[in-house]
Amino acid sequence: MKKYDYIIVGAGLFGATFANLAKKDNKKVLVIDKRNHIAGNVFTENIEGVNVHKYGAHIFHTDYKDVWDYVNSFVEFNRYTNSPIARIGNEVYNMPFNMNTFSKIWDDVFTPDDALRHIEEEKKEMDGITPSNLEEQAISLVGRTIYEKLIKGYTEKQWNRSCTELPSFIIKRLPVRLTYDNNYFNDKYQGVPIGGYTKLVENMLDGIEVKLETNYFDNIDAYKELADKIVYTGPIDEYFNYSLGKLAWRSLKFETKVLDKVNYQGNAVVNYTGHDVEYTRVIEHKHFEFDIESSNTVVTYEYPADYEEGMEKYYTVNDNENNALAEKYRELTLKEKNVIFGGRLAEYKYYDMDDVIKSAFDAYKNN
Secondary structure, eight states: OOSEEEEEEOOSHHHHHHHHHHHHTTOOEEEEOSSSSSSGGGOEEEETTEEEETTSOOOEEESOHHHHHHHHTTSOBOOOOOOOEEEETTEEEESSSOHHHHHHHSTTOOSHHHHHHHHHHHHGGGTTOOOOSHHHHHHHHHOHHHIIIIIHHHHHHHHTSOGGGSOGGGOSOOOOOOSSOOOSOOOSEEEOBTTOHHHHHHHHTTTSEEEOSOOGGGSHHHHHHHEEEEEEOSOHHHHTTTTTOOOOEEEEEEEEEEESSSOSSSSSEEEEOSTTSSOSEEEEGGGGSSSOOOSSEEEEEEEEEEOOTTSOOOEEOOSHHHHHHHHHHHHHHTTOTTEEEOSHHHHTOOOOHHHHHHHHHHHHHHO
């Protein structure tokens, strides 16, 4: 008889959700993670009384009421609304593209018709041309002015390639909001867990055996002997020992500073869309929560980076070559007995947090 019903590889949102659902059904579960902490990339660490998002800004948003009710059953969420600012040089604009943005870009814009007049006029540059790269696609959607101020530099830094070298499908659409509304998301539910995401995952894993700094690949056969099923949330190509080749990823580097001031930039996230600085955004963590009693503030500068061995894998590279390779690996997963693959790394898919949890719901129900 096996010791565990499930051994779950990875203590991020997918693994924690699956483990919690299994425990509710009185299943015996072991969660292992090679990092020295739980919560994966949503891990928050308290520094100077501020819950710092150690792996980049995370704002929970969803239209799934069942997911929203689920996460709120573990911790209370605040009413944080994501309203990022875009800065290029000494100019500052609201995001997403809305009437506040347009009225600042063009001094004769006061109504939606005024904004549309400018955008439609600039889009004529692409009349009769089928976009062959990201630059042409963006101009065909919002015109050259918005593209050059708010898209071009940020995107080129993010991917370390010229927009003329990036495929057009990366930007399938760019939302143009003809209202004075700075809320980035359209989802019905939105917020940040009071006390940080680590608290959320701690509560999800309450009563469940967890072993950190434990690498599944150091003892694969032993783990398979211990459990009826393995839930694997690590990189899909690593699971198969890169037998078909390595999938490409983009990574990030972070520079975090504690500043001797109460308020540094007045907003949780400021995107830097120009090439005058190397980072893409600055995160001031205390603005994710309210009534933070700290005389200091903590800021993180976020730098896109080419992935190198040992770095964290953040963004899939969804070009034709990598998508085809990922599909071949997915076909191999179908031959694996008693192994459930789930999450961003194991599916080679960009997931929002709510989609990760929803996917874990479905995986547990269908296993």
